[in-house]
Amino acid sequence: MASGTAAPRRINNDPKRGTVFVTAIEEKVQWRPNETYMRYPAPNWEVNGYRTLTWGQYGNSINKVAHWLDEKLGKMTENEPVAYLGPNDLRYAVLWPAVVKTGRKLLLPDGRNTDEGLNALLEATKCSIWISAEDDAKGQPAALPSSMKQIALPSVEWCLDAAEHKHYPYEKTWDEAKWDEVLIIHSSGTTGMPKPIYHTNGLHTCHREHELSKIHWPRGTMYDAWIGKSVLSSCPPQWLGGMHHYVDLPVYNDNVCIVPPADCTLFTPEVFKKLIQFNIVDGIVCPPHTIVQLYAEPETRQMLKELQYIVYLGAALDQKVGDDLIEHTKVVSLIGSTETGKQVDLMPLNKKLWHTHDYVPENGSEMVRIEGTGPATDGSEDLHELVLHRPADGEANLWQPAFWNPQFRHLAKVETKELYAPIRDLDGRTRWILSARKDDLTKLEWLAKFHAKDIENVIKQHPGVSSVFVGGEGRPSPYVIVEPKSRDMDGEEADALLDEVYQSLSKGDDSHVEIRIPKETIFITKPGKPLKRSFKQTMMRKEIEMDYSAEIEAAYAQLAKVEV
Numbered sequence: 001m002a003s004g005t006a007a008p009r010r011i012n013n014d015p016k017r018g019t020v021f022v023t024a025i026e027e028k029v030q031w032r033p034n035e036t037y038m039r040y041p042a043p044n045w046e047v048n049g050y051r052t053l054t055w056g057q058y059g060n061s062i063n064k065v066a067h068w069l070d071e072k073l074g075k076m077t078e079n080e081p082v083a084y085l086g087p088n089d090l091r092y093a094v095l096w097p098a099v100v101k102t103g104r105k106l107l108l109p110d111g112r113n114t115d116e117g118l119n120a121l122l123e124a125t126k127c128s129i130w131i132s133a134e135d136d137a138k139g140q141p142a143a144l145p146s147s148m149k150q151i152a153l154p155s156v157e158w159c160l161d162a163a164e165h166k167h168y169p170y171e172k173t174w175d176e177a178k179w180d181e182v183l184i185i186h187s188s189g190t191t192g193m194p195k196p197i198y199h200t201n202g203l204h205t206c207h208r209e210h211e212l213s214k215i216h217w218p219r220g221t222m223y224d225a226w227i228g229k230s231v232l233s234s235c236p237p238q239w240l241g242g243m244h245h246y247v248d249l250p251v252y253n254d255n256v257c258i259v260p261p262a263d264c265t266l267f268t269p270e271v272f273k274k275l276i277q278f279n280i281v282d283g284i285v286c287p288p289h290t291i292v293q294l295y296a297e298p299e300t301r302q303m304l305k306e307l308q309y310i311v312y313l314g315a316a317l318d319q320k321v322g323d324d325l326i327e328h329t330k331v332v333s334l335i336g337s338t339e340t341g342k343q344v345d346l347m348p349l350n351k352k353l354w355h356t357h358d359y360v361p362e363n364g365s366e367m368v369r370i371e372g373t374g375p376a377t378d379g380s381e382d383l384h385e386l387v388l389h390r391p392a393d394g395e396a397n398l399w400q401p402a403f404w405n406p407q408f409r410h411l412a413k414v415e416t417k418e419l420y421a422p423i424r425d426l427d428g429r430t431r432w433i434l435s436a437r438k439d440d441l442t443k444l445e446w447l448a449k450f451h452a453k454d455i456e457n458v459i460k461q462h463p464g465v466s467s468v469f470v471g472g473e474g475r476p477s478p479y480v481i482v483e484p485k486s487r488d489m490d491g492e493e494a495d496a497l498l499d500e501v502y503q504s505l506s507k508g509d510d511s512h513v514e515i516r517i518p519k520e521t522i523f524i525t526k527p528g529k530p531l532k533r534s535f536k537q538t539m540m541r542k543e544i545e546m547d548y549s550a551e552i553e554a555a556y557a558q559l560a561k562v563e564v
Contacts, residue, residue, distance in 0.1 A: 029059030086133030115143035341401025
């Protein structure tokens with residue numbers, strides 16, 4: 001069959017055998033060389049627009065960079081790690097499979113580590129090779145050990161100038177390669193040193209989970225929203241959501257990847273409008289913060305409603321925003337973690353339950369009640385923890401990415417620490433609302449427990465509140481830090497906002513009725529000191545507590561005076 005002719009459909013119903021991503025790329029290159037793999041920004045993109053990268057061009061670029069790695073580093077016989085940190089561009093997508101082809105694995109520092117944290121990560125992973133981008137103005141981190149071998153990856157244009165480049169073979173079979181470690185992501189390190197998390201070929205091959213849709217037809221799964229469509233994502237390539245967008249989704253789900261400009265990864269409404277102008281965007285995959293920003297402006301709000309799908313990940317999406325968008329398009333909550341991979345949802349019958357979950361049984365999921373986590377004294381409102389069980393035969397399969405993590409390889413179950421509350425769908429089937437994490441429970445000095453997010457969600461409904469942080473571990477009562485939408489409030493306006501927030505806590509739902517929040521421990525953020533967020537736009541709770549330690553102590557000192 002001639003190259004470029006549609007490949008015969010390979011039917012593989014064996015959930016224990018797959019195609020590793022490097023081999024899957026080569027199959028795309030062979031059978032679909034002229035089809036679009038990626039849309040990427042041209043130099044001076046606001047004037048020159050976007051360019052198309054085909055599967056054939058992508059494969060040639062991978063081969064070129066793989067040969068370049070051997071020229072710079074020599075042939076590799078062991079699975080040694082190499083680290084790369086560069087601009088948010090397509091070189092991540094080219095370098096990762098090239099690294100794996102040469103028998104190595106790629107470590108992705110996210111660029112926000114302290115010097116101490118970066119060195120601890122390099123030591124923990126035994127990484128002695130650092131790759132930078134030759135055109136990255138930031139250069140290499142100053143704290144790199146002197147023993148570290150350093151090389152610079154040439155420009156995007158150099159990587160793509162690879163027409164019919166000599167092929168670099170990858171000859172491992174599924175059985176030989178399935179447990180190979182191919183990618184190292186790391187934890188944020190906000191509560192200590194960053195922890196490396198190793199990903200195997202098997203874990204990434206689990207992106208064929210979309211095949212579960214045919215098993216659960218006609219209800220379908222969340223994958224039905226985006227399979228085969230173009231996707232624009234604001235997830236940077238240094239974290240797992242970004243690499244899914246750059247590589248896994250196009251390879252296993254037939255998506256066309258649209259890459260934002262390197263300096264506009266978390267795109268603003270103005271940038272979003274230009275991206276829509278230059279590309280056919282079927283849908284987006286973003287943290288909720290990006291979606292809320294786009295929704296806030298009437299023009300981009302309408303653009304959101306015209307998309308075929310909106311996928312959010314990393315945190316909860318504002319309920320009112322989601323309730324409006326679901327009337328116009330598909331809104332999908334993507335749940336997963338760096339350690340356990342994605343969980344696959346069955347779709348709800350009631351579209352108002354867009355924010356809820358019903359995981360397919362193939363995930364091996366069980367909801368286990370955690371006593372004392374709900375407000376009802378009889379336990380009827382307790383939350384449930386998601387626990388993943390290995391199948392009875394003990395073997396890893398392609399419906400359960402968690403058990404391809406070497407950390408969990410020999411475990412019978414994985415306790416995710418994710419806590420859910422039950423809710424009923426139209427047919428009486430139980431769905432689940434992700435409510436908190438098991439380790440997010442805050443315990444006051446008198447042993448009462450509460451979920452900070454429950455209180456935060458009440459306060460965030462106020463139209464004048466941009467964000468809010470609730471803490472109080474080991475304290476007599478919680479404290480509340482309110483970040484207002486207005487940055488230039490005078491004292492009288494600030495006092496009025498605090499009064500309204502205080503009143504809202506008295507009139508809210510009864511989930512925190514046992515927990516009294518004194519007015520003295522509610523205060524507003526300082527100018528120039530916003531609540532810190534991670535790249536995923538989730539609040540960095542430990543760092544916020546450190547930033548506002550003086551204000552927190554002052555609030556409790558004032559409370560002590562009042563209560564004397």
